Amino acid sequence: MKTTIFEELINIRAETLKAFDGLTEELADRIPSGFRNNIRWQLGHIYFVMEYLATSQLKIPPLMPEGFTDRFVSGKSPLDDTYPASLPNPTLPELKTLLTEQLDRIREQYPMERLNESVAAIHTSTGLALVSPEQALRYNLYHEGLHFGALSIYKRLLSPLLQKREVTTQ
Template sequence: MSTNLFDQMAFIRSQTLEAMEGVTEELADRIPVGFRNNLRWQLGHVYTVTEKFAFAQLKLPMHLPEGFMERFPYGTSPLDDIANSFPMPTLPQLESLLKEQPERIRAVLPSSRLNESVPTITTSTGLGLLTPEQSLRYNMYHEGLHFGIISVYKRLLSR
């Protein structure tokens, strides 16, 4: 079962990486009218939240470049003052981080601990995630939401 979980995560990530194709540095920073975030924020957010869902409950070290926890958590925006306080990752940096993350999670997160009872993570919608496996499964839904947003942003910005 855990192999299937990790395979699903890798497939979903491949779709997110495919959605990055054709995105330039300039396009990545444009915010569509009526929205608060851009493509770069979406990608950094997916990476940051995945780190949290994969490692926080088991108190395993997260691999977060400087400023990611401040720049990309839920509720933030590139329009916020805090965004100017930390280095901005380039698209190649984000792509590299996003590419290596699923395999690193598979290598670091022991399958034997996926169903451990751990401190609950409560999502922004109020869902309590009680095990690392629940968190990783929810993360696939979360990444899928942002994949959809990335796809919409790309269409809106290329008009």
């Protein structure tokens, strides 16, 4: 059975959306000891990077909410002095809606015949040069999985139930 890149992206995104289960606004803003970001940042970053990877090479206008570039670009952290505190954080329902609607919206406007077109490369933080739209979308599978893993770890580290168990077993 052959699957399309968008079917693969939708499967990964479904896992990311499950991470909203049990999340609270307070939990989403807590930063685990030894880390630089929180669950809200992980979710916003997943949205930001997918939007960038899917639209930039083909010059498709991105749907980037106000403040997302300043907040969720690689290397930013809520701990930074330059983090835009004057802009309100997106709420969990807003992030869930953005992440839920993103792939269908992009797929509807995406010129599938251009997937393998040679375009200006996107250079990743891991040193890869993504030279076609399909490479960029496939890289997003890895990228979203990486950040899904981080937010899953954050949830476990910050879970009140887990913290209560750790306190009682010490």
